[in-house]
Amino acid sequence: MRIRFQAAALAACCLLVISACGEKPAAPGDTAAPPPVSSSDGTNSTGSGTGTGSGTPGGEPAKPAGPTGGGSGTTPTTTVPAPGGASKPGSGTTKPDAGKTAVQVVAKPNDVAVLVNKTYKLPDNYKPDDLVEPDIPFIFKEKSDKRLMRKEAAGALEKLVAAAEKDGISLAGVSGYRSQATQKTLFDNYVKKDGEEAARKYSAVPGHSEHQTGLAMDISGSDGKCAASDCFAGTKEAKWLADHAAEHGFIIRYPKGKEDVTGYQYEPWHLRYVGTKAAKEIAEKGVTLEEYTQNAVPVSK
Numbered sequence: 001m002r003i004r005f006q007a008a009a010l011a012a013c014c015l016l017v018i019s020a021c022g023e024k025p026a027a028p029g030d031t032a033a034p035p036p037v038s039s040s041d042g043t044n045s046t047g048s049g050t051g052t053g054s055g056t057p058g059g060e061p062a063k064p065a066g067p068t069g070g071g072s073g074t075t076p077t078t079t080v081p082a083p084g085g086a087s088k089p090g091s092g093t094t095k096p097d098a099g100k101t102a103v104q105v106v107a108k109p110n111d112v113a114v115l116v117n118k119t120y121k122l123p124d125n126y127k128p129d130d131l132v133e134p135d136i137p138f139i140f141k142e143k144s145d146k147r148l149m150r151k152e153a154a155g156a157l158e159k160l161v162a163a164a165e166k167d168g169i170s171l172a173g174v175s176g177y178r179s180q181a182t183q184k185t186l187f188d189n190y191v192k193k194d195g196e197e198a199a200r201k202y203s204a205v206p207g208h209s210e211h212q213t214g215l216a217m218d219i220s221g222s223d224g225k226c227a228a229s230d231c232f233a234g235t236k237e238a239k240w241l242a243d244h245a246a247e248h249g250f251i252i253r254y255p256k257g258k259e260d261v262t263g264y265q266y267e268p269w270h271l272r273y274v275g276t277k278a279a280k281e282i283a284e285k286g287v288t289l290e291e292y293t294q295n296a297v298p299v300s301k
């Protein structure tokens with residue numbers, strides 16, 4: 001039992017790394033797997049995943065999260081009749097196997113508050129036309145699209161990193177913009193390795209990655225340790241981000257305890273730009289972007 005749990009947790013951990021961010025960064029120290037999920041996510045984070053027994057890494061929170069997405073509010077989609085309750089699994093007016101098939105294309109992919117998740121996808125091959133490289137340190141040296149973000153987000157990220165530096169926290173970029181083609185390459189590799197069904201559970205399907213919006217950046221400490229890994233949770237860098245990201249218009253997009261809403265594991269490193277007003281509201285209310293865009297804020301903490 002114990003051994004099985006550990007094995008499962010370990011597997012979950014490794015897969016977790018590529019969950020929403022979809023790509024395992026080549027970061028120093030990245031190979032040394034951190035202690036499994038344990039710390040970052042009390043519930044063994046992938047509890048959902050391991051719970052289902054046979055490796056369902058990354059869990060399958062997509063279903064409950066399924067058709068809950070926004071649609072109304074700031075990120076309208078083409079056809080979204082039923083913004084279901086965030087915590088109510090896919091019932092509502094959508095089809096029976098809603099979690100998998102009720103995919104909607106977002107109508108305003110350039111909106112800084114756009115909701116992209118397992119339900120809401122970007123238009124095919126969407127690419128923002130204002131990608132720039134923020135002037136911040138990165139944990140890698142090469143030129144790469146991974147350095148890019150949309151202009152407004154890049155400017156905000158520069159301010160965030162400078163503010164952290166003032167507080168004695170050195171941050172660096174790990175992975176920003178990712179084209180649909182790159183995501184497809186990654187995803188196809190996972191499919192080859194594990195089969196499509198499994199791959200869908202731990203990697204964003206092309207068109208569904210937030211990194212394609214140009215509004216997301218994975219962040220680590222400047223030493224690159226724990227980059228996009230569970231062990232980033234609990235670091236002083238992660239704490240600083242949690243405390244201050246909103247001041248600069250960013251949110252921790254996949255918070256702990258909201259896996260069933262976002263469809264993804266807790267990822268303290270994945271910053272998403274939404275603008276200062278939205279970010280502050282989201283942080284103050286302790287909600288997710290899904291909940292925010294639905295204007296449903298049933299949080300009573």
Ligand SMILES: [Zn+2]
Pocket residue numbers: 020021022211216217218269270271
């Ligand atoms: Zn990410």
